[in-house]
Amino acid sequence: MAKATVKGKYDVEKNAGSAVATVAFYAGDVRLKASVTDATVVKGPSLNGLVLSVEKPGTFILDCDVxxxxxxxxxxxxVKVLEKPxxxxxxxxxxxxxxxxxxxxTFDPANKVSCNYAFGTGNFRxxxxxxHGSLRRTVFEPTYDFSKGAWDFAVSRKFEGDDTVRASxxxxxxxxKLEWSRDTKVNGIFKIGASVDMAEEQKTPKLVAESTWNFDLL
Known part of the structure; x- marks a missing residue:
């Protein structure tokens, strides 16, 4: 089995776009991937942006930036901790x-705690x-960054159908930041995001649009 993914991104402020294409082959329970970016082909075929990967889902990933x-x-x-995963x-x-x-x-389907630690830097989040709710469509995510001594907050809402709205x-x-995305099996994933620096006097939103398409090759 082989699958291909194409992701395109456009930054309105920079008036520039970028693209990444990935082809994945399945060999038993191992997946082999090759990814290229627009830098690989924009000035003729080159190794720029080429990444090769070997992955066993849920076990390991090895990426090689060529x-x-x-x-x-x-x-x-x-692992299990007090019978919790x-x-x-x-x-x-x-x-x-x-x-x-x-x-x-993960304590239960509605509650979980995540930690991230960077060795040698002291960065810890x-x-x-x-x-929330029986269908758990609304998710609240407060985050504390110990290295910065600051909080981050995010809330997302998944609506009936394929739309999700997230604010952080x-x-x-x-x-x-405010983000809207639509995930469909037919048209792939389409996402529009806007971010505003509240410290600036002129609070001009920075807009980014992103699309992802998935294809079955074999």
């Missing part, structure tokens, strides 16, 4: 020698997610 000769290792595992993700970036650890403890605010950067 032009930069850089590697990223990611390992995933789930704790999902752990370990990520190491070879060239910058940077390592992060993510953990998510804790996020609580609460899905970063208190340390005074950045307000």
């Amino acid at each position: 032009p930069r000769k850089d590697f990223r290792f990611q390992f995933m595992n789930t 704790l999902s752990l993700t370990y990520i190491h970036f070879h060239a910058p020698n940077r390592t992060t650890m993510d953990g998510t403890l 804790v996020k609580y997610a609460y899905a 605010y970063e208190t340390s950067r005074k950045n307000l």
